Amino acid sequence: MAFTENRELASRAGKLGTRKGVGNRVTNEVRKSFQLLVENNLERLQNDLDELEPKDRIKFILEMARFILPTLQAVSVDDLREEEAQQFNALIIQLKNNGNDTDN
Numbered sequence: 001m002a003f004t005e006n007r008e009l010a011s012r013a014g015k016l017g018t019r020k021g022v023g024n025r026v027t028n029e030v031r032k033s034f035q036l037l038v039e040n041n042l043e044r045l046q047n048d049l050d051e052l053e054p055k056d057r058i059k060f061i062l063e064m065a066r067f068i069l070p071t072l073q074a075v076s077v078d079d080l081r082e083e084e085a086q087q088f089n090a091l092i093i094q095l096k097n098n099g100n101d102t103d104n
Contacts, residue, residue, distance in 0.1 A: 038045070049057055 052060065
């Protein structure tokens with residue numbers, strides 16, 4: 001009986017600790033610390049960035065953007081074609097139904 005109770009307690013504790021959308025406490029602390037580091041060194045970072053060659057400056061900015069901007073999900077051409085086909089089929093059905101309404 002105690003084994004079952006402990007399993008249920010462990011299950012509930014695990015669910016509370018790993019809820020969707022709840023950030024990891026350590027990760028949040030590291031992010032805040034890194035943000036402070038960057039904020040406290042903005043002038044120095046800007047000077048270093050200004051000293052880079054244009055191609056290196058662009059490369060640096062693009063690499064940093066990966067960590068700041070959300071990554072967009074790739075969409076395959078096949079997915080687009082299927083979606084367009086479904087929309088086309090729906091349009092054909094709608095046109096057929098409208099044509100049937102005018103015949104009566």
